[in-house]
Amino acid sequence: MFSSDHHIRVRYIETDQMGVVYHGHYFQYFESARAESIRQLGLTYSDMEKMGVIMPVIEVQCRYLRPARYDDLLTITVILKELPVHHKIEFSQEVYNEARELLATGRVVLYFMEAGTMKRTNMPEALRVKLQPYFTHKS
Amino acid sequence: MFSSDHHIRVRYIETDQMGVVYHGHYFQYFESARAESIRQLGLTYSDMEKMGVIMPVIEVQCRYLRPARYDDLLTITVILKELPVHHKIEFSQEVYNEARELLATGRVVLYFMEAGTMKRTNMPEALRVKLQPYFTHKS
Amino acid sequence: MFSSDHHIRVRYIETDQMGVVYHGHYFQYFESARAESIRQLGLTYSDMEKMGVIMPVIEVQCRYLRPARYDDLLTITVILKELPVHHKIEFSQEVYNEARELLATGRVVLYFMEAGTMKRTNMPEALRVKLQPYFTHKS
Amino acid sequence: MFSSDHHIRVRYIETDQMGVVYHGHYFQYFESARAESIRQLGLTYSDMEKMGVIMPVIEVQCRYLRPARYDDLLTITVILKELPVHHKIEFSQEVYNEARELLATGRVVLYFMEAGTMKRTNMPEALRVKLQPYFTHKS
Numbered sequence: 001m002f003s004s005d006h007h008i009r010v011r012y013i014e015t016d017q018m019g020v021v022y023h024g025h026y027f028q029y030f031e032s033a034r035a036e037s038i039r040q041l042g043l044t045y046s047d048m049e050k051m052g053v054i055m056p057v058i059e060v061q062c063r064y065l066r067p068a069r070y071d072d073l074l075t076i077t078v079i080l081k082e083l084p085v086h087h088k089i090e091f092s093q094e095v096y097n098e099a100r101e102l103l104a105t106g107r108v109v110l111y112f113m114e115a116g117t118m119k120r121t122n123m124p125e126a127l128r129v130k131l132q133p134y135f136t137h138k139s
Numbered sequence: 140m141f142s143s144d145h146h147i148r149v150r151y152i153e154t155d156q157m158g159v160v161y162h163g164h165y166f167q168y169f170e171s172a173r174a175e176s177i178r179q180l181g182l183t184y185s186d187m188e189k190m191g192v193i194m195p196v197i198e199v200q201c202r203y204l205r206p207a208r209y210d211d212l213l214t215i216t217v218i219l220k221e222l223p224v225h226h227k228i229e230f231s232q233e234v235y236n237e238a239r240e241l242l243a244t245g246r247v248v249l250y251f252m253e254a255g256t257m258k259r260t261n262m263p264e265a266l267r268v269k270l271q272p273y274f275t276h277k278s
Numbered sequence: 279m280f281s282s283d284h285h286i287r288v289r290y291i292e293t294d295q296m297g298v299v300y301h302g303h304y305f306q307y308f309e310s311a312r313a314e315s316i317r318q319l320g321l322t323y324s325d326m327e328k329m330g331v332i333m334p335v336i337e338v339q340c341r342y343l344r345p346a347r348y349d350d351l352l353t354i355t356v357i358l359k360e361l362p363v364h365h366k367i368e369f370s371q372e373v374y375n376e377a378r379e380l381l382a383t384g385r386v387v388l389y390f391m392e393a394g395t396m397k398r399t400n401m402p403e404a405l406r407v408k409l410q411p412y413f414t415h416k417s
Numbered sequence: 418m419f420s421s422d423h424h425i426r427v428r429y430i431e432t433d434q435m436g437v438v439y440h441g442h443y444f445q446y447f448e449s450a451r452a453e454s455i456r457q458l459g460l461t462y463s464d465m466e467k468m469g470v471i472m473p474v475i476e477v478q479c480r481y482l483r484p485a486r487y488d489d490l491l492t493i494t495v496i497l498k499e500l501p502v503h504h505k506i507e508f509s510q511e512v513y514n515e516a517r518e519l520l521a522t523g524r525v526v527l528y529f530m531e532a533g534t535m536k537r538t539n540m541p542e543a544l545r546v547k548l549q550p551y552f553t554h555k556s
Contacts, residue, residue, distance in 0.1 A: 012452070012462075013300050013445040017293040017348055024166035024291060028430040035429070035488070040160075045429075046488045057162040061200045070295055071463045119213040137545070151313070151323075152306040152439050156432040156487055163430060167291040174290070174349070185349045207327075209434055210313070210324045301474040302444035309441075335440040339478045 002134040004037035010037040010072045020067035027060060028092040030106050035075035041130040053124050055089075062106040071099050083128075083135040087112045087120035108117040141273040143176035149211045153194040159206035166199060169232045169245050173213035181271040193261050194228075194249040211236050212217040222267075224276040226251045226259035280358040280412040282315035288350045298345035305338060308371040308384050311354035331402050333367075333388040340384040350375050361413040362408075365390045365398035366385040419497040419551040421454035427489045433465050433475040437484035444477060447510040449492035458547040467551040470541050472506075489514050500545075500552040504529045504537035 008029050016022040035045050068074060073118070079092040088111055095104040114121050147168050174184050187194070207213060218231040232245040248266040253260050286307050313323050320353040346352060357370040362369070371384040401407050425446050433439040452462050465472070485491060496509040510523040531538050 009449070009453075011445055011449050012294055013302060013448070015295040016290055017295065017297045017427055018193055018195065019295045020195075023199060024170075027163035027166075030429070032240050032426070032428050036426075044488060054157055056157065056159075057203060058201075059202045060162060060440060061198075063198045067195070069156070120310050131152060148310070148314075150306055150310050151433055152309070152441060154434040154469045155429055156434065158434045161430050167289055170288050170291070171287070175287075183349060212324060279522070296471055298473075301477060302441050304449075305444075309476065313509035332435055334437075334484070335481060337478075337480045338440060339476075341476045342474060401422065 001056055002037075002131055003038055004078045006033035006036040006076045006078065008032060008074045008076060010068055010070055012072060015070045018067075020069055021072075023062070023064060026062050026095065026104055026106060027057075027108070029074065029076050029095065030060075030091070030108055032132075033078045033093060034091055034108070037078040039069075039126070041127075042043070043127055043130055048124055049115065049129065051124055051126070052115050053121060054113050054115045056113060057108060057110050058088075059109040060106065062104055064104050066097075066101055066103045068095065068097065068103050075077075080131070083122045083131055084112075086122060089123065104105075105120075140174055140177075141270055142219045143172075143179055145172035145175040145215045145217065147171060147213045147215060149207055149209055149213060151263075154209045157206075159208055160211075161234050162201070162203060164242055165203075165234065165245060166247070168213065168234065169199075169217075169247055170213050172217045173228060173230055173247070176217040178268070182266055182269055187255065187263055187266065190263055190265070191254050192260060193252050193254045195252060196247060196249050197227075198248040199245065200247075201213070201243055203234075203243050205237065205240055207234065207240045207242050213242070214239075215223075219270070219273075222270055223262045225261060228262065280293070280315075282311075282318055282356045284311035284314040284354045284356065286310060286352045286354060288346055288348055290338055290348055292406055293348045295392075298347055299350075300395070301342060303384055304340050304342075304373065304384060305335075305386070306393065307352065307354050307365060308338075308356075308369070311356045311371060312369055312386070315356040316405070319405075324354045325407065326402055327393065329404070330393050331399060332391050334391060335386060336366075337387040338384065339386075342382050344375075344379055344381045345382050346373065346375065349390060352381070358410055358412075359385055361409055362390075362401045366398060367401065379416050392396055419454075419515050419548055421450075421457055421495045423450035423453040423493045423495065425449060425491045425493060427485055427491060428488055429487055431485045435484075438489075438499040439488055440449060440479070440481060441450055442511065442555065443481075443521055443523060444466060444474075444525070446491065446493050446512065447477075447495075447508070447525055450495045450510060451508055451525070455544070458544075460547055465541055465544065466511055466532065468543070469532050471532045474525060474527050475505075476526040477523065478525075479521055481521050483514075483518055483520045485512065485520050490555050491520070492517075497548070497551075500548055501529075501540045503539060506540065 037056045056135040075096040077094040090109045153164045170178040214235040216233040332357045353374040354371040373382040433440045492513040494511040507526045520552040
């Protein structure tokens with residue numbers, strides 16, 4: 001399993017008139033945290049785009065347990081439970097506030113696709129090499 | 140069953156550098172369409188907030204089948220399959236482009252809550268009266 | 279002078295915890311209204327991008343007089359005071375609520391640029407032909 | 418003069434189909450940077466809201482010199498040239514990329530207002546005390 005924490009400060013624009021973070025904004029928190037977790041592995045999502053691989057989002061889900069508020073310093077935990085075999089990758093995300101209360105849990109499924117042809121492709125080898133060590137603890 | 144169509148023109152800000160609508164933006168399309176569908180019933184979400192009832196989003200899901208693009212005139216179909224019994228209401232949403240291709244399907248669960256106490260409450264009577272006729276076709 | 283009105287309903291996501299529309303969102307209202315005003319002329323911004331011309335924003339300004347609120351049906355008036363001579367075009371925008379109160383005034387300067395070379399270019403002839411009649415009333 | 422630097426990583430959602438950061442997003446960068454600069458002084462904007470003072474934005478301006486791109490680590494420099502005398506405060510902002518190229522310059526004018534009455538008020542004493550030392554170097 002691969003897991004990584006990332007911190008995001010809630011911006012004023014992300015609140016709504018209920019005084020909490022608008023539900024749709026969590027997906028940019030998830031994405032920002034996924035990008036950081038890839039960076040921690042020594043690669044960037046931009047690198048992958050330059051290699052001709054894009055990662056469109058295919059499915060998302062999110063459950064909201066407690067509200068996030070303006071200026072909260074959120075912790076987004078990105079979890080990859082399984083190393084992708086083919087073109088599909090699924091991330092889990094958990095959102096905590098500074099009191100370590102769980103605010104939301106999300107699931108995001110993406111495909112690896114060739115930018116030119118828009119055909120599904122395998123996870124780039126450069127990323128597989130970085131992730132592999134986190135999934136070989138059984139041997 | 141209650142169902143209602145609503146049209147939304149994709150804005151430039153809603154595209155990303157993949158040249159398509161960013162996945163997180165679909166939830167504001169869903170919400171905007173839900174608000175319009177309530178308006179068509181002769182009520183507004185603002186009216187409900189003035190009555191002291193807010194509707195936080197509890198869970199969302201979305202599947203992306205085909206990309207939406209800048210300037211597309213989308214049709215958002217809002218579907219309410221069941222009349223809420225207690226504090227929970229679940230909407231289905233479908234997104235079509237002008238060629239009537241299905242772009243995405245979504246599910247949004249909201250609670251009715253008292254704004255003051257933040258306690259769960261039943262669907263306001265004013266809304267129930269408007270929706271009831273769509274769910275009494277069996278008798 | 280060319281002038282054109284466009285209507286936009288304020289979305290929930292566009293409010294913030296002050297209970298009003300977040301100041302940064304006005305620029306997408308302006309842009310959406312500009313796109314509609316070009317459409318009314320019988321052209322679209324997408325057409326122009328397909329012709330290889332993009333219009334990056336070079337400068338913006340906005341004054342906020344009264345707040346816009348959730349569910350307000352805004353009128354955005356787009357005004358082009360001068361027909362562009364070279365690569366530069368400047369729009370004025372005014373925002374009104376349903377009570378015809380002036381909420382905000384804005385100014386947006388854009389350049390016409392070739393998408394391929396990113397060099398400044400003149401206003402496309404296709405657009406000039408549409409706009410010319412609004413600026414020849416004196417002769 | 419008070420000046421403070423703040424770093425912001427560009428999110429995917431902030432890009433548009435031109436492949437650059439959408440012009441309207443700079444205002445949330447400015448605001449986020451202003452909030453951090455107040456935090457560095459030992460106060461937060463949330464504290465001020467709890468004290469009953471809100472700061473609506475009255476006027477903004479921005480000039481765009483070079484595009485910001487996905488994943489850029491921007492530096493936002495917040496500058497307060499004059500200590501406010503009454504209810505008005507004006508910030509300048511500069512945006513740099515990692516190559517220290519100046520991407521944009523902005524100006525934001527805000528008012529101090531009482532949240533309850535929506536009347537203009539003076540800058541809270543708690544903030545004045547923090548800022549004063551930066552403006553007394555001449556004496």
